[in-house]
Amino acid sequence: MRQGQKRNRARELRRDMTFAERRLWSILCRRQLEGFRFRRQHAVGPYIADFACLEAGLIIEVDGGQHMDAASDRDREVFLHREGFRVLRFWNNEVMANLEGVRALILRRLSDTRPHPSLPPHAGEGADTEG
Template sequence: MRRAMTEPETRLWLALRGRRLDGVKFSRQVVAGPYILDFCARTLKLAIEVDGDTHADQSRDDRRTAWLKARGYRVMRFTNADVMMNLDGVLQTILSAVTTAPLPDPLPVGEREARA
């Protein structure tokens, strides 16, 4: 793992881990090519990034997002403030993405039971 999680990342992780969101398995600090994703639902190819308050490198984010999208990932970005002040809204947004995501065919073994 690249570093200790920030407070907002920790807060979001506590809400996502252990299949707490619609039974979907999220992992943290997932390596995807040259990048480390804050969180990822691998079976859904859903990447979730939490951007810091001083996060200002839009061109870097754009390159990263383009790389991920070219490989079939959907990318969701939230600010630290989003997570700290509106965690329920963030989770609802992620849940909407999870429930509308096309399922891989065939489902990985561990996901078959969770979706049955």
């Protein structure tokens, strides 16, 4: 797919989100999760990810029944991992029935990307080196 076609397809997907995608977007938009910014229908290489947080290197996919055991999904995940992304997949019914559980798991993954606040600074950070 050419760049212009991919951009148009992403716009189309944003306009025609599924109910589960809309519901998940309601908690991802406007930096509601610890200040992380998510993009929806974001192009990564030849693929369009449902939701992507570039800062955390996290992609979230919301799948329906058509993704059950799909070989193309495995190829896609291998590519995304090579590009430095971690991928979280949720079924539509998980998002619809347990949004709070989905939110908690996403927050756990996001917290994996930030250093623990009690860790000492790296050499030269936060310490007075003059002296």
